[in-house]
Amino acid sequence: MLTPEETEALLLSLRVSGVAVLGAFPFALGLGLLLARPGFPGRGLLNGLVHLPLVLPPVVMGYLLLVALGTRAPLGAWLLESFGIRLVFTWEGAALAAGIVTLPFQVRAIRLALEAVDPGLMQAAETLGAGPLDRFVSVTLPLALPGILAGAMTAFAAALGEFGAIITFVSNIPGETRTLPLAIYTAIQSPGGEAAAARLAALSIALAFAGLGLAEWLAARARRLTAP
Amino acid sequence: MSGGLSVEIAHALARSPGRGGAFALDIRFEAPAEGVTALFGPSGSGKTSCANAVAGLLRPDAGRIALGEEVLFDAARRRHLPPRRRGIGYVFQEARLFPHLTVAANLDYGARRSPRAPGAAERGRIVEMLGIGGLLARRPAGLSGGERSRVALGRALMSGPRLMLLDEPLAALDAGRKAEILPYLERLRDETGVPILHISHSLDEVTRLADRMVVLNAGRVAATGSVEEIMARLDLFPLTGRFEAGAVIAGRVEAADAGMQLSAVGFAGGRLLVPRIAAAPGTPVRLRVRARDVLLAVQRPQGLSARNILAVRIAEIRAEDGPYADIRLDCAGTPILARITQAAVAELGLAPGRMVWAVIKTVSIARASGSGARGRAG
CATH class of the missing domain: 2.40.50.100 (RNA polymerase II/Efflux pump adaptor protein, barrel-sandwich hybrid domain)
Incomplete structure (x- = not known):
């Protein structure tokens, strides 16, 4: 039903998106925790920075990554020389681009999930003998978890569709950086590729629906848990 | 009053925006080491702020709070024992049960974290006393208001508190539920021996449960004494409710x-x-x-x-x-x-x-x- 190249593109997409979401998660959690803190100074600025990828053209994100992490850029050169890490033209680079572009989805979901936890429950836990970390692990996290997972799921679905930042930063290399959207683009560009493009597009739509459905289910669970 | 609660606090409370100004809380009273002391007053008189200060959820600007020999708060010596070390069982108005935990896990929450937690036999007695044995596997979302109140009482008791702080545990309940809970509060008073500070604006509850009353008005203590003494004072009629007095x-x-x-x-x-x-x-x-x-x-x-x-x-x-x-x-x-x-x-x-x-x-x-x-x- 799918050609080997198409299967490769599908599996690559799942891997790139999975690594993107998991890799960005610790940062998203940290940012979400900071932004959920009412007294945190510089909250507005940080909030703006985190949401920048949502409004910036993805091509610009890809361009910025290329400028910062290209093998001749200082940071990129240092990574290559010190650790042998090359991000340009690799699937890891694609994951980095997708992770940054979909970070706002995760941060936003985490922040909202944390803010939805009733502070009164924290006080109750406090009077019952729980310290700050204990309260976070035993009350905040379990109550916020469905919301956090829903955010991760949304980010995963969005990462599957990332095109501009990936093609700009890591190009369109079959088997390495040619994810589903890039494969669709390539098929449309090639003579006689319409059928392949249609198949891959249908596949993308199905994946997006599955991802959003799962996210919706998790969010519903979150609402049930945090309802008073 | 050895063993009792001694409260002496002053605090500038920021009022809700728009109303302007700040109203000072200046409260002094002592509650004996046994029985029920009611903190009674109209809404906005500072009852809950006072309870929060005793529990450690609010840090007053000045003053001292001691429970028995232990100083919980002393502004002059910059001492503020965190709520989790105070050994005070706080029962909130809205129960505040953990929605993701079963009733049994809610009851265990404080017990697992307190050095004074009662043993299995005593915990069984608490469950029996509050009639919550049949609810243990349920989650808070499936409980009635009265059941939630009883579980909240149990959860606080299971941490082996030195003082129970009840913040209008009946206020959110309708009359029928109140009547259902009151006998449990009476059993709590008569069977556990834990001193209780009962915050209420209901004379019915106070006269039924309390031995002593601290009458609060606009952030100040208007009177303290036995329920009989306070209720016999004509000058307190405006506070004890003209119609019900x-x-x-x-x-x-x-x-x-x-x-x-x-x-x-x-x-x-x-x-x-x-x-x-x-x-x-x-x-x-x-x-x-x-x-x-x-x-x-x-x-x-x-x-x-x-x-x-x-x-x-x-x-x-x-x-x-x-x-x-x-x-x-x-x-x-x-x-x-x-x-x-x-x-x-x-x-x-x-x-x-x-x-x-x-x-x-x-x-x-x-x-x-x-x-x-x-x-x-x-």
């Missing part, structure tokens, strides 16, 4: 007339016939006699349906706003309050020192509690 009389069941469905309750100043109380003779009871239900007569009335006619001396008369006059009567040492019109005072020539007859309908007397007057009756 009235004396609380501690006495003991003397005899019951099962056929007539009446009981006699003896108190220092005599005896009162009341609707039948299902309790053995000798049981201490507390009666509420609302001031507006007491009639005065200058001659001993004849041919009245009212069962209680007591010889009393007028101790104090206070003219109130409107047509009313509040009168404190001395019934051989026990105060009884009456609210009549100023017109009646003038027509009958009532004045302090004069002997009159107080007429109280049996049906107007309410039993405030089963045993709130432990040991102090008679």
Whole structure:
């Protein structure tokens, strides 16, 4: 039903998106925790920075990554020389681009999930003998978890569709950086590729629906848990 | 008062935006190491802020709070014990059960974290006392309001508290649920021996549960004393609720007339016939006699349906706003309050020192509690 190249593109997409979401998660959690803190100074600025990828053209994100992490850029050169890490033209680079572009989805979901936890429950836990970390692990996290997972799921679905930042930063290399959207683009560009493009597009739509459905289910669970 | 709670705090509370200004909390009181002390006052009088300060959820600007020998808070010495080390069982108005945990796990939450947590046998007794054994596997979302309150009480008790802080645990419940919970609170008082600070704006609850009262008004302590003392003070009528105000009389069941469905309750100043109380003779009871239900007569009335006619001396008369006059009567040492019109005072020539007859309908007397007057009756 799918050609080997198409299967490769599908599996690559799942891997790139999975690594993107998991890799960005610790940062998203940290940012979400900071932004959920009412007294945190510089909250507005940080909030703006985190949401920048949502409004910036993805091509610009890809361009910025290329400028910062290209093998001749200082940071990129240092990574290559010190650790042998090359991000340009690799699937890891694609994951980095997708992770940054979909970070706002995760941060936003985490922040909202944390803010939805009733502070009164924290006080109750406090009077019952729980310290700050204990309260976070035993009350905040379990109550916020469905919301956090829903955010991760949304980010995963969005990462599957990332095109501009990936093609700009890591190009369109079959088997390495040619994810589903890039494969669709390539098929449309090639003579006689319409059928392949249609198949891959249908596949993308199905994946997006599955991802959003799962996210919706998790969010519903979150609402049930945090309802008073 | 060794072992008791000693509170002495001052705090500038930022009021809700738009109302401007700041209102100062300046509260001093002591609560004994046993029994129920009610923190009573209208909404906004500072009751919950005071409770939060005792629990450690609010850090007052100045003052000192001690529980027994241990100083919980001392502004001068910059001591502020965090809430989790205070050993205070706080039962919040909205129960605040953890929604992701079963009832059993909620009950365990404090028990697992407290060095004073009671043993398995005692925990079993608490579950039995509160009647929550059948709920253990359920989640809070599936519980009724009354069940939630009982689980919240249990959760606080399971942490082995040195003091129970009840912040209007009944306020969110309808009348039926209140009636369901009150007996459990009475059992909590009578069976656990843990001192209780009960925050309430309901005289019904206070007179039923509390031994002592701290009356708060606008962030200050207006009065402290036994429930009987406080309820007998005319000057506190504006705070104790003009309509509901009235004396609380501690006495003991003397005899019951099962056929007539009446009981006699003896108190220092005599005896009162009341609707039948299902309790053995000798049981201490507390009666509420609302001031507006007491009639005065200058001659001993004849041919009245009212069962209680007591010889009393007028101790104090206070003219109130409107047509009313509040009168404190001395019934051989026990105060009884009456609210009549100023017109009646003038027509009958009532004045302090004069002997009159107080007429109280049996049906107007309410039993405030089963045993709130432990040991102090008679």
